[in-house]
Amino acid sequence: MINPIKISPKEMINAYLLFFVIHSMQIGVGIHGFQRIVYQDARHDAWISVLLAGLATHIVAFCMIKTLEVYGSNDLYGIQQDVYGKWIGNFLNAIYILYCFVAFFAVLRNYIEVIQAWIFPGISTWFLSITLLLIVIYAFTGGLRVMVGVSFFSVVFALWILPIIIFPIKYGTVESLFPMLEANISSLLKGAHSMTFTIIGFEILNVIYPYIKDKKNASKYTHLALLATTFVYVSLMLVSISYYSEGNLLKTIWATLTLFSFISFPFIERFEFVAVVFWMLIILPNLCLYLWAAYRGTTRLVKVSGTKFVWIFSLFIFIGTLLVQTRIQINTINNQLGKMAFYIVFVYPIFLYMMTILKKKLTSQKEQKDEEL
Amino acid sequence: MKFKLPFNKKNETPVEIGAPRKDIGMLNPLKNDFVQSIKDATHNPADLIIKDIPPNHLTLIYINNLVDDVTLNDHIISNLQDKPNDTPEVIKATLSIPEINTSTRLEMAIKSLVNGSVLIHLEGYSQVIMANIPKRESRNLSTPENESQVLGAQVGFNESLSTNISLIRRYIVSPDLCNEKFTVGRRTNITVALLYINGIADDQMINTLRQRITDLNIDALLDSAVLAEMIDDNSMSVFPQMLLTERPDRFCDGLLNGKLGIVVDGSSMAIVCPQTFIEFFQSREDQNLRWQLATFARLLRFTAILLSVFLTPIYVGALTFHYEVIPQAFLVPLSESRALVPFPPVIEALLLEFIIELLREAGARLPTKIGQTIGIVGGIVIGTAAVQAGITSNILLIFVALSALASFTTPSYIMGNVIRLIRFPIIILAGYWGFYGIMLAFCFILIHLLRQSSLGAPYMSPFYPPRLKSMADTIIRLPLSLTSKRPEVTRPSDQEKFNPEPVKPDKS
């Protein structure tokens, strides 16, 4: 076991904050329009697909925590270096950093696209990306505690959105949900697979784990957070299926935002305009923590200070947002990220878990042999 | 990113406060030489009195405006006049003055002289007697004007350190009340007292604060507000991280919750720290009201603050970009009231905010009587005229007046000013990018607040890091039985304030 991370207790966070971290990481830009993508495969049983995807997150998170527990106080980067050796380990670390980069980019670019489509058709991309990046940099330089604080407040301040989706229920029909389980298993699984882009984010656990004060509670709060996320997604899916009709949902790009369009209060109408800008607070933790995860990995590969890293990282992201301009390009990136994430987030942790167990057995056998000799 | 003030802490080599700039040395036993050395050291001021009492070869030296005339006449001059020629020890014993010392060092004598002592020099002795009889000029105690409240004590601090400490001691009658003295300011030598309650306050925090005060390398200190800004965790932030209060009860409440207090001589405001963001919006009066009323008052205050910060920006944002969100019922009145206005909403709002701030500033600068007139004249005449002239719309006038009014509900004057100040950048942002700009400002403020700390304690506590128990006394105030614990932000050594069990016997 090499490279354990030593962290002073001041930098550590309590396990219950993990709930907010994971929940806020999972909910981001995907929630704007996941309904359509899942619906394409699973039709009106899409909510079952969402449920299945939620179930999968629980299984994967379980494996992740088991793997991390083997090492005590280490993150994915250290584990990979230990399991595969320096070269292969570092190569895999680089891939994971790249993944964080792409995820960060996708979140940022998708949000910019939503703003441009709903509120300011004429606003320039570079302006939005600079302002958002500056906010993220400001949070990042504050350290992990500030970033966790952002994710805490993003969950708390967004709580009021959940009861608001009751409004559209008035216009929903229960019949849209029936007959249940009409879709076959393969299309349900396909639908669950399409949830990847939306439901990822909990892999931050791999990196944040050593920073948790009471590690024995980590799994409890992780699963609670996953449960909460699944609840949010399933309820939103149910509301969407009953609110929209079949053809309607397939044509609505951001079904969640369109849901808000119907909501009006005596003092404000067209609620989606508020919701779209408010989403900035919801994507902030995604951006901050992906950035942070990438930084943690980079420090394993090269020596770099946090501030230097964040400026270089932001510069690349900024150039990226300028290059990707059209909706089609954005969708391609989302799809590619979804595919990449499926292997990195869902398949790989299970594999890694088996590898660590194997390695542990081998080393203990070796030690025994050494002792016998 | 941390910005550091040039005079702030650490990097520079600390210069000991009150250290002699040059060693003047010992006192001269000869009278003339002695007088001359004192004159040299004090640059022979006009109010330096040198008085000989001939029979005993005694010389009295004092600064006229610093000593108390009555005591000087009754207890010193009359006592010394017909006494035989004695040693300094005998004279020291004969004088009925509580604070009396002897020294042979010139530096000590000078320091004592400027503090309000009479130096008594005896021909032939190098020792000098220093009888401290300062004239304590201070205002009478009056009601705290900046932090008035309806229910509760109506006494405020004044500018005298000793009066202030006696007020505090009267609230907390306990030997555990610790009082440490520091002298701050190379030139002014102001006395600063650090107060805390032993057994509640956290030692680490006391050390930090002590360290910060002694590390100060500063020329002059005229008010506690300056001190607060300099020993804040982040002096560059617009948000104060320490509370300035002129209410002894609020100060003592802080001490009893495990906080540390600083009283500066010559300043009517005391510093309380660590202070969290939310505590700036709480008033001592909330404790004196029933919890339902207190909760209502607090919710009112927080709503007012949200309104104050975001109402005008939302108006600007909605009218400049997001006309879609305006409900139909408002549409006609809003657009009609703006029909004559030649400016875009952002300029209109800034102009009006500017006028309101002008009125406030003018009201604060002028004597109270005129100030009131300015408020009324400004409010009514300028407001009405501006609407009639078509410079602003009357709906915005209501919004701006409302948000100005709302900002004055903040119990802390400094925080109230901050609330009014941060509105301006948000209005500009809203004028350029509508709701996106407002949200950008909101996120920035949130992150900024999260980054702050007060004496090392998290500024956003108890919301972040979340402490459910301490939240009982924040935005709302739950009944006393649920708030028996001290807030965790002060890391108190003794957590329980009182036993939450009811003292009343059950009604049966």
Place this chain on the structure above:
Amino acid sequence: MKNFRFFLILLFLPSMLVGCVETNILDKLGLVTLVGYDVGTEEKMATTSAIREVNPEFQSNVEVITTENETSKGNRMKTNRKLSKKVVVGQMRVILFGEELAKDDIQHYIDAHLENESVSNSVYLAVVEGEMTELLEYEYKNIDDIGQHIYRLLEQNIKQENMISATLHETGHDLYTAGEDIFMPIIKKEEEVVELSGIALFKNSKMVSKIPPEDTFYVKLIAERFKTGTFETILQKEDIPDNLMKNTPNEIPIAFDTIHSKRELKLVNPNTPEFDLKVKIKSRITEIYPDVNLGDPKTVAILQKAISKNLSREISRVIAYSQSVDSDIFAFGEKFRSSVRGSNLTKEKWHELYKDMKVNVEVDFVILRSGVFE
């Protein structure tokens, strides 16, 4: 390094001011509150819009402008050329379709509005009977703002449940549901007033027929729930049992309000298809002529039965009529789809089945109370 970064941010701030966006200052806008589409005389599409403007005399006035072009955006540009203010559609409340256009096809129009992010999904849709321009451009004596007026007219009647609701969202929803057809209120200029004159029935996106406003009540009973509302019906001779009163009149007009209704729809035979429709109504009798003693439980029971019979006959009539014009506005098809596994229902498939659909109507009418005077 630290200073450098600080200056970098300072440099950013002014550059951000460059990134400002197109403003929509409220008083510089001409707000379209209502838009009416019709078939153009020369070009494909004729658009009449009611635009609210504010002028410096502290008054807002409404302009009604008609243009013709190939697309709705083209029409907006043409309208813009005639106004001093920028024309925007974010505050649009009503979309009207000319009858001729509705009979042609309105799918394109609904899609275009669903696509436009600044148009709210709660816009009301309606069909205009007669000339569109005449309805909108006429200077009514008591109506200042025709756009606002039509919006209030529709809103008030829909909230009171006197008219079926067809918002952009609901219409879009039904248009893309296999087993459902869309419907809209019809409005008409009647001398000096604008009135609701019925419901337009559509097959797919083409208007096929209309039913009178009195039948709205039945449509609502079949399709959804009631929470409030007033209605009158006339009991025909055959409904009235002989023992209700001595001199049975030919008709008994009867009015009731505060209606709570609940419908239960069940598919009993997927092959025909055949439905069981159960409607439960609870209501208060407000008017009945000639006077019937409502204090007598027996009379009440008889009356309830009589009304039930009357209502179920009327409901059957409305269903039969909509079947005859092949427009399923009651969403029987949706029920069919949700009850039959693997139906893969499409609009065409359903319309074939719909013609032969059988519905067994059963009404359960309960009189909760009459007024405060018996």
